[in-house]
Amino acid sequence: MRQLVEVQVQSEAIKQMTNGNPLLLKDAITLPAGDIEEGSLLRLVDKAGGYIGTGYYGTQNKGIGWILTRKEREQINEAFFVKKIREAAEKRAAFFTSDDTTAFRVFNGEGDGIGGLTIDFFNGFYMVSWYSAGIYSFREDIYNALKAAVNTRGVYEKLRFETNGQYIEKDDYVSGEKGEFPLIVMENGMHYAVDLNDGAMTGIFLDQRNVRKSLRDNYSDGKTVLNTFSYTGAFSVAAALGGAAGTTSVDLAKRSLPKTIEQFAVNGIDYESQDIKLMNVFDYFSYAVRKGLKFDLVVLDPPSFARTKKMTFSTAKDYPKLLQDAIAITNDGGVIIASTNNASFNMKKFKTFIEKACTAADVRYSILEEHKLPADFAVPNNCPEFNYLKVVFLRITK
Structure with missing residues (x-):
């Protein structure tokens, strides 16, 4: 029998919940004394005992549970x-x-x-x-x-x-x-190889589908493309299929090399005609500057947080410097696809990172496109904070 626990919601949190926010934060509710089992149903009430909703107790990085229904008689079965x-x-x-x-x-x-x-x-x-x-x-x-x-x-x-x-x-x-x-699998006519039983990730991030399509259709033809933090090279495949003059994929993970080769192969692209670098992206920026390498288009989609032997990187504090490094190896009039999936800041804040980087690099920029989560990645009504993806296509003028 699943445990049912009545919990009181703090007054200041009730408005957010009734407006549609389903996340239960630890400081928003008063849990009774004693242990609560993961998966216990929570009957959420106000100070007067008035019903607000029914949720479940489940601790994760976002909070301690979620509201499932706001209908008092609805059974969770x-x-x-x-x-x-x-x-x-x-x-x-x-x-x-x-x-x-x-x-x-x-x-x-x-x-x-x-x-x-x-x-x-x-x-x-x-x-x-x-x-x-x-x-x-x-x-x-x-x-x-x-x-x-x-x-x-x-x-x-x-x-x-x-x-x-x-x-x-x-x-x-x-x-x-x-x-x-x-x-x-297919994505807008492009082919990608996935593995559903090989670690935390499958081989493709589905939330970037519209971004890859736009890269292929609108920005790749005849261009030199640098794909940083390239993972399995999905953006590189899109660029190559869009007629790119050449792609360079850079990622530190050892398995990114065979995975990227595989993605090119399933699309009939000769991987030997493309450049795949197994190295730290930050080191690659320095290497590119030394070699005088520049690109027409740079994809910049780093993990929210990363740690290497040399450094710790967080998009929340380090993205402006990362973007500045990318600008240094982007041709005049070139395009940077600046992207992040960090949910701790919104698009407005992300644009301040872009402004800061371009000011420091002494370049002008124009915004060509903006993307958030695609339609299949539904978010709750009145809760834009759950729309974590932020992508901005920038034209850089030096």
């Missing part, structure tokens, strides 16, 4: 999850019937009503990612609901949460057909 997943799938109907895209997000956590849970589609296979032990305790109901709501070729899962003081990062097969990896 398998039928509830069937309804949520089915509604989410119906909103993505155009993706399911697309003839040139077979990889997208089916369920985006709090944006589709269940924080801490995401479900991605990869050519008939589903990848379910769990971000707290609390939501993972609903595993049986949610998997039954997934099978009831959509046709599943096969299901895989990724666990990415802390339990008993230990962070779990695990991936596994769940049910249905076992995939033969790499699995080839």
Whole structure:
């Protein structure tokens, strides 16, 4: 029997909740004395005992749980999850019937009503990612609901949460057909190789789909392209397919080399005609300056946080310097795709980083395009802070 706990919401937090914010912060509610099990249902009330919503207790980096419903009589059971997943799938109907895209997000956590849970589609296979032990305790109901709501070729899962003081990062097969990896998916007619059972990431970040399309269609033809923090080279593939004169992919991770070669290969691109560098991006900037290398277009999409033997990098404090380094090796009139998925600051703040970098580099810039999360990455109404992706296409004039 799942534990049901009545908790009082602090007065200052009630307005945010009633306006649609589903995140439960530790200082927003008063938990009763004693231990609460992960996955316990929380009946949220005000000081007078008035009902606000029902959520679950699940600790993760964002908070200690999520509101699931604001209907007092609604039960949190398998039928509830069937309804949520089915509604989410119906909103993505155009993706399911697309003839040139077979990889997208089916369920985006709090944006589709269940924080801490995401479900991605990869050519008939589903990848379910769990971000707290609390939501993972609903595993049986949610998997039954997934099978009831959509046709599943096969299901895989990724666990990415802390339990008993230990962070779990695990991936596994769940049910249905076992995939033969790499699995080839399509994105706007481009092909990408993914592996659903090989660590925390699959080989492609689905939230950058529209950015890759624009890079291919509007900015690559005849251009020299530098793709920094390139991971598996997805941006490089898009640039090459868009007619780039040449691409250079730079990443420190050892597996980025074979993965990038693989991505070029599945698109019929001779990887030997492209440049793939296995090195620290910050060192590459220095190398490029020494060699007098410059590019027509630079993709700058760093991780929010990274640590090497030499340095620690955080987009929240170091992005302006990183962008300044990129400007130094960008041709006059060239384009920089400045991107971050750091949710701790908004687009307005990100643009101050851009202004700071361009001022320090003594260059002028114009904004050509802006991107946030694509349509399949739904966010809660009235909660722009959950739209974490910020991408700005910049034209640099020296």
